[in-house]
Amino acid sequence: MEERKVIISNRLGLHARAAARLVRRASQFNSSVELRREDTGETADGKSILSVLLLAASRGTSLIIKTEGDDEERALDALADLVEQKFGEELSDGVF
Amino acid sequence: MASSSVTRSRDVKLHGVPASPGVAVGRVLRLDERGRHQFYYIGVSATQARLEVRRLREALQEARAQLKEIKVRLAKELGYEHSFILDAHLLMLDDNRLIEELEQDIRTRRVNAEWAVRSVTDKAIDAYKQVSDVYLKERTSDLEDVATRILTILSGHDKFDLSKLDQDVIVVAKNIWPSTVAELDFKRVLGFATNTGGLTSHSAIIARSLGIPAVVGLRDITSQARTGNSIVIDGSEGCVILRPTKTVLSTYLTKRKREASYRTRPTANTSLAAETIDGVRMTLRANVELPTEIESLARFGAEGVGLYRSEFLFLTRLPDLPGEDEQYEVYRKLAEATGQAGANIRVFDLGGDKLTLEGFEAEQNPALGLRAIRLSLKAEHVFRTQVRAILRANLHGRLRVVLPLISTITELREAKRIIADVKQEMAETSVEHNAELPIGVMIEVPAAALMADVFAREVDFLSVGTNDLIQYILAVDRANENVAHLYQPLHPAILRTIAHLVRVAESQQVALELCGEMAANPVQAIALIGLGIRSLSLVPGSIPLVKNAIRSVELQRVRSLMKDAMRLTSSKEVEELLAQELPRQAPRFFSAWSSRS
Secondary structure (H helix, E strand, O other), rough: OOEEEEOOHHHHHOOHHHHHHHHHOOOOOOOOEEEEEOOOOOEEEOOOOOHHHOOOOOOOEEEEEEEEEEEEEHHHHHHHHHHHHHHHHHOOOOOO | OOOOOOOOOEEEEEOOOOEEOEEEEEEEEEOOOOOEEEOOOOOOOOOHHHHHHHHHHHHHHHHHHHHHHHHHHHHHHHHHHHHHHHHHHHHHHHHHHHHHHHHHHHHHHHHHHHHHHHHHHHHHHHHHHOOOOOOHHHHHHHHHHHHHHHHHHHHHHHOOOOOOOOOEEEEEEOOOOOHHHHOOOOEEEEEEEEEOOOOOOHHHHHHHHHHOOOOEOOHHHHOOOOOOOEEEOOOOOOOOEEEOOOHHHHHHHHHHHHHHHHHHHHHHHHHOOOOOOOOOOOEEEEEOOOOHHHHHHHHHHHEEEEEEHHHHHHHHOOOOHHHHHHHHHHHHHHHHHHHHHEEEEEEEOOOOOOOOOOOOOOOHHHHHOOEEEEEHOOOOOHHHHHHHHHHHHHHHOEEEEOOOOOOOHHHHHHHHHHHHHHHHHHOOOOOOOOOOOOOEEEEOOHHHOOOOOHHOOOOOOOEEHHHHHHHHHOOOOOOOOOOHOOOOOOHHHHHHHHHHHHHHHHHHHOEEHHHHHOHHOOHHHHHHHHOOOOOEHHOOOOOHHHHHHHHHHOHHHHHHHHHHHHHOHHHHHHHHHHHHHHHHHHHHHHHHHHHHH
């Protein structure tokens, strides 16, 4: 089991497109992915878009990403990286 | 996925148009739609549940394929960036939690796939609505979109049979389509509540025909009611209570009991004449919509049919038109059942808020658009077929034809020319028929009311259609709650128009009849006979009641009462005068009536 805290720093927060990217990335790994809001303790299945959206994680929210499985380390690195890169949002137009 | 335990607010009261009287209490069956597709609940066996899971999987697969195709098209047309807007949709279709929940729902609750999609996504949508983030709240529309896509696909695949409902329901829908009518098992339907529609909409008319309560024009009841919610509909008051509390529920259960006994009581007067105390005889005829109603006419004491709404032949046939033979069979049944008393067949009154013919588009302003006689003259083949069927059926009784929504003499002449032409064609080809077919016009458009003397010279009778006449004279759509209070049948302008028509009919020696909701309301019916109307056509179920009202008054006194009423300046004053004077004139009937309402 691997865990890491990240802070949502992109402008729109974990909105549909960001969530979509996160879910798609998470789904590429065998490990299970859980997201937990540090403030409220709410959790979400990182592979379920509906679940991730319900976290309503706006900019500034601290999330704990927890991965568990044979590729848990790679999964955690990839996901944390995606959040830190602001989901690639600033690379595109950021409009959604 | 978070399963929500959202408690929805109780006793939500919504106001609409009282379309069909009575109180119904039950559970909501919400029909959702996208285009013409509507969805519903069916319980299934364990074996069938497995098939339902397969249908669901196939539908999800198909939905993915559709969305991917749209995405490609979007990328091409709007640029690659914008195609991402469908990513969330696509991921929802791949969301294992969602899929598991759907399949679980089908297996454990043994429901059809449509129902599972509806209830599971409804639950999720509720959960989203609890989130304070405005942006996320908007995502409910993505989910709704995905849900309706799946439902639409499902409906195209071996659609479940709505005629197999296994429990009593109150149908909540945007609108009741004729196709729904064809599908639903009405023995299971206790009432209707719809977003759209007025008194003359299909939903309303169908409910009245079936004798079940209905409230229409509720605007957005579909977004507030969920299938399975408890609901009360009061078709007499025009209101709906969603998720009633115990107290409210018991009030309505009592009211339901009282209404039911009130409705069944007056049938005892079937064999009595609709005669006033001073011996003036009125004619009470029936408005008929469905062929099955024809059999009940005698039971209510109807003297023939004053208005047969022939467009209802479409109901079970959509999207095809009923053929000549099929129409003939229904008209013949009507002719035979009404015998000497006869029946008025109003030619197809389509368009407007009723369904329209294939090939004719929905319009911006349907009330003023291509409808009724305008549509019949445009689709002449449809009109000719109908006239042929009527002429043939006329061999079996005394049928008459009424032309709806006539506004110019040209339309009347054109319609008469076509009828004459059909007769000649039938004579030439030796098709058996009875050419003795009186023709009348509906007086529904103010222009026709003002020009009634001109029309009177070229027709056999005039038939006042009060529903539309009031709508057009007062320029009020009763289904629009912002202006519904302006729909005033006793508005002096309406009284003057009717008095004018009575004078014209007398001086031109032409028969005058009246049909519409007004005739079914005892107070308004008495006002009408006070104005000089002698022949009323109304829903069969209300005939005994109106007959009792007529038998309780003296025409002489009612006439002078209406003379006073004509001098008043507003609907309110007229209503007050009638509310004060009728119980005095006829305490036996009206005291009981007014204390009831």
